[in-house]
Amino acid sequence: MRKGPSWFNVVSITLGFVFLYLPILLLVVYSFNESRLVTVWAGFSTKWYGEMLRNQALMDAAWVTVRVALLSASVATVLGTLGAVTLTRFGRFPGRTMFSGMIYAPLVMPDVILGLSLLLMFVAVGLDRGFWTVVLAHTTFTMCYVAVVVQSRLVAFDRDLEEAAMDLGCPPMKTFFLITLPIILPAVVAGWMLAFTLSLDDLVIASFATGPGATTLPMKIYSQVRLGVTPEINAVSTVLIVIVTIGVIIASVTTKRQEVARQKAERMAAAAP
């Protein structure tokens, strides 16, 4: 039998990757274009990166976005983790099944509906829309993602570890911080990263929840693109892509490393007498 991929595999993989990455590659390449015209190559230049940094409106939007993402991801991580712990831990309480089902709802709910309902609520309670309403909206929808990620780790968590800690004299709250949290930390961090990136590139929900003076980067890019794509936008987008890529690579490399180190140690231990 012939080893290695068949021509069909090669073609389908190539097509898939081209389809996925060609547009991104084009965007990155054109961010280094000398010309103001996006589609005409006129030589290599980094001038648009300089322009980008000098564009105050763009920088303001970027700063808002980063603050919103940091804040909402952090709050969502705390709330999502607590929710996951409650749903996996506190046995049966009335409505538990409904709650665990409901936590998945925002994952499949269209962003438009989520955004609209949040807007309606903000109006109903008379909240002035702006920076804080965007944070609130992002916290709400990213929290569910965090809860799902953490919950999947918690179901595989060995409850004996918590009982062992309590048996050794550690009260429940302290046990959570000394035992449970350190062990599920990779999942919590992954949840935070997910929430951060989701908040970073959300356009729809932010558009509904925002008000004067709180324009996020995706909103800014979107409004500018409607007037025509500029290489400046390509430059901002490239920076965003680089940030997200670095984040993803760091996350996957560290988890991979841990896994490999653990497996190696386990093999050595098994060989030991």
Added chain:
Amino acid sequence: MGQKTLGPVRRSFAPWLDPQAKPLIRFENVTKRFGDFVAVDDLSIDIYEREFFALLGPSGCGKTTLLRMLAGFETPTEGRILLDGKDVSRVPPYRRPVNMMFQSYALFPHMSVEANIAFGLKQDGMPKADIAARVEEMLKLVKLEQFAKRRPHQLSGGQRQRVALARSLAKRPRVLLLDEPLGALDKKLREATQFELTDLQQELGMTFVIVTHDQEEAMTVADRIAVMDHGKMVQVATPSEIYEQPASRYVADFIGDINMIEGRIEASGEGRTRFRSEALGLTADVLDATPIGVGETSWLAIRPEKVSVSHEPPADTSVNAVEGEVWDIGYLGDVSIYHVRLAGGKTIKATRANVTRLIERPITWDDKVWLSWSPDAALVLAA
């Protein structure tokens, strides 16, 4: 106090016979229900200081539940648990002077061996220097000094088991609870560890309560064994009492191998009982008075190693003897088990020690043989 003095002390160790002795642990009519399911059923036991006590029973009979109630992870639905005379039924696990070694070991994966052992001591707010000294002492006790800095996943199964043991002993608890502590080890290591456990328990002078479904393990380590069945206590006694004087057919069957013959009591009195099985044409004299009434259905129970097999009939063939044919032989190396088929179709097992190296055994398949036993070898059971 050296270990030497403990030997003789040990041999006379039987506080359960002393009516003055106060139990360290007392289960008082304890019942535990999960919904409708009764896991532990109106159970009472006394466990004494420095005792090595085993809870033995088949899987699902409620042993772990009983242990978890003692550790504080479950509260009894009914009844009380007393520790040192105080009711601890509702005291949370982190406030009980009791430590448990988990079946899964439950070692903290993100901490070194050292930190695992120190964990309980830190919770007590012990000074740092004392913690270090105690950890070192514990590592020495379980012979893991050179593994102090390792993480649990860098250890073999046997080493992990010893870390778990050291961790649960570090706080010098009043009682150490062990839930199937050796279940994950292979047979050789398990046997060696059983003896280490008993040595350790005597050296530390602590009270151990062990849960196991392995009767050999219970017999090896324990001062007394409690045999459980469906949440009920069936018999509590020393290993030899359990083996030689089981209280019921359930206990007799669960502990070791035993032949059980159905019949009736023919006569009873003056420390003797006469038993008769019409079906097998067998009459037995048992050196024991029985509370079972004459004529009632009962069972003659006799262990295979107490039945002798020979070609020649015994002097008196009318009692404690029966003829049969060798049906099968199980060769186990140290002993051989003879399955002897009686005229009534019943098979009786008899073991013979293989005292010579002869491959060809004097008694072999299809031989006509006599089975016989002495009056103090068998006992009569009612149910």
